[in-house]
């Protein structure tokens with residue numbers, strides 16, 4: 001039985017994307033590869049909503065993208081302010097500390113948002129080289145208000161560089177690199193972009209590239225100055241890209257843009273609404289006050305053991321994820337992004353209802369299904 005993979009990344013990959021990946025390997029410096037890269041980078045710019053930014057696609061996971069953002073704009077004398085809505089926001093703090101960078105953090109309670117007045121006050125009291133914000137924190141399902149944070153930065157500390165992690169957002173929700181005055185945005189291939197894991201997509205603003213030119217970066221593979229010539233001309237070599245993953249990303253982006261990016265966002269909104277209506281019917285509580293369209297994080301009703309519940313659901317063919325950090329064991333995370341269809345999610349919610357019933361929760365499966373379909 002083919003399992004229904006509904007963890008919030010990696011997400012299932014459609015057959016044409018898988019087929020693209022199984023094409024024969026070509027030279028990583030061939031004209032064919034260079035053309036494919038050029039088209040891919042043009043999609044990346046549209047995805048992030050930029051005309052002026054400089055796009056990159058690099059072999060490595062989302063964490064490499066985070067590390068490239070930090071190492072290319074924070075030198076020895078620089079400092080960072082992390083805005084965190086959960087485990088992945090916290091990762092920026094861990095990463096920066098690991099590199100010996102001075103870092104402060106404003107953290108929200110699970111499901112809530114960072115206090116914007118506190119952000120304003122913090123930015124007035126101390127100058128930061130950069131601020132990080134995770135557009136969707138995959139641990140809590142919180143959708144950050146990137147635009148409002150950007151406005152506060154423009155108002156209080158316009159010289160501070162703005163880094164946005166879009167790993168669990170890009171493709172599933174609008175991102176406006178130019179309008180929101182973002183300096184570095186990064187994402188991964190394996191979530192709403194419905195491509196196998198292993199690629200990170202980024203865009204740097206002009207001033208972020210200028211900042212890189214003024215520091216000594218604590219990275220070699222991730223140094224954007226090594227990659228800029230390759231992104232400008234794919235026949236140049238710096239380090240061998242995972243050619244076949246690039247085939248699959250290109251195919252997936254082509255599919256998304258053929259459908260229309262706005263329609264793709266709408267599909268995510270629609271699926272999120274249906275899943276939440278169904279889970280609401282089961283009496284489950286959503287963690288996020290402002291939930292993302294890409295995934296949902298729900299708390300269990302009293303008396304449900306996480307391992308038992310997810311184990312039984314897996315026996316029914318549906319794989320979902322556990323909650324992380326402070327929420328560990330208290331709930332589950334379900335992805336509704338990428339190539340997932342309404343029919344697949346309908347199967348998933350009915351299996352979830354059945355599993356709760358098996359574990360002694362009073363459930364009306366019919367009502368759950370109707371809530372999903374309405």
Ligand code: PMP
Nearest residue numbers: 061062063088136138167168188
């Ligand atoms: N940021 C967010 C918001 C994520 O969800 C993840 C992965 N779940 C990462 C960063 C790290 O990405 P990766 O696992 O691809 O390194």
